[in-house]
Amino acid sequence: MLELRDVSINFRSSPGTFDHGVHHVLDRVSFKLYENETLGIIGRNGVGKTTMLRIMAGILAPTSGEVITRQGIAASLLTLGLGHRLDLNGRDNAILSAMLQGASRSEALGYLEEIKAFSELGDSFEEPVRTYSAGMKARLGFTTALLTHVDVLLVDEILSVGDAQFRSKAEEAMKQRISGKQTVVFVSHSAPQVKDLCDRVLWIDQGRIRAQGDPADTIAQYRDSMKPARD
Numbered sequence: 001m002l003e004l005r006d007v008s009i010n011f012r013s014s015p016g017t018f019d020h021g022v023h024h025v026l027d028r029v030s031f032k033l034y035e036n037e038t039l040g041i042i043g044r045n046g047v048g049k050t051t052m053l054r055i056m057a058g059i060l061a062p063t064s065g066e067v068i069t070r071q072g073i074a075a076s077l078l079t080l081g082l083g084h085r086l087d088l089n090g091r092d093n094a095i096l097s098a099m100l101q102g103a104s105r106s107e108a109l110g111y112l113e114e115i116k117a118f119s120e121l122g123d124s125f126e127e128p129v130r131t132y133s134a135g136m137k138a139r140l141g142f143t144t145a146l147l148t149h150v151d152v153l154l155v156d157e158i159l160s161v162g163d164a165q166f167r168s169k170a171e172e173a174m175k176q177r178i179s180g181k182q183t184v185v186f187v188s189h190s191a192p193q194v195k196d197l198c199d200r201v202l203w204i205d206q207g208r209i210r211a212q213g214d215p216a217d218t219i220a221q222y223r224d225s226m227k228p229a230r231d
């Protein structure tokens with residue numbers, strides 16, 4: 001339902017750096033995302049996992065290559081720490097985020113009570129988001145994205161925040177969503193979460209797909225690559 005074909009992306013870095021001001025992040029990456037699958041993306045810090053999600057969401061355009069989506073498919077990026085208007089309260093932020101993820105205004109209003117209940121924000125739901133702690137913002141962001149319906153859910157490291165109680169509730173809700181008819185791309189540094197939630201895993205290294213396939217096998221290869229070499 002979504003395909004990356006020979007996608008490369010370069011960012012401009014400060015002039016005078018060793019790479020002459022151009023930072024090559026993804027280098028001719030190709031893969032297909034199939035309907036209803038949960039695809040995990042793993043790799044070291046800074047290899048381009050978030051960048052890949054942003055390309056799939058249509059937020060970033062690749063330098064070269066194509067992103068092919070079936071007509072009418074909406075992909076939405078579920079990420080934390082972005083997208084809140086600090087002057088607005090939780091309720092208005094939830095409406096705004098739901099609409100940015102493709103919901104109509106009436107659909108967004110229809111999700112509100114469920115978002116308020118799941119996020120456990122209580123009266124704070126009516127308070128400006130600038131008064132929220134990081135964990136409260138995370139609850140609001142996660143819940144809004146979770147309860148808004150999208151064709152492809154792109155999940156960036158969101159199951160690693162919040163307190164232990166909310167984290168396990170969030171993970172459970174995500175599992176239920178994944179086991180239903182939902183196509184998901186999941187970026188995480190947590191091997192147990194990736195093994196538990198994903199059907200297939202891509203390992204990104206030095207701009208390319210280094211390995212892909214069964215989650216346990218791919219994670220094992222990734223881990224082996226990080227072991228210090230012995231002579």
Ligand SMILES: Nc1ncnc2c1ncn2[C@@H]1O[C@H](COP(=O)(O)OP(=O)(O)OP(=O)(O)O)[C@@H](O)[C@H]1O
Binds near residue numbers: 046
């Ligand atoms: N808008 C941008 N401008 C310049 N460089 C960028 C931009 N966005 C990302 N980068 C660079 O691209 C590289 C990949 O970043 P990205 O956030 O995709 O990595 P990641 O694999 O998700 O990392 P992490 O595991 O640490 O979250 C990094 O070196 C980052 O500095």
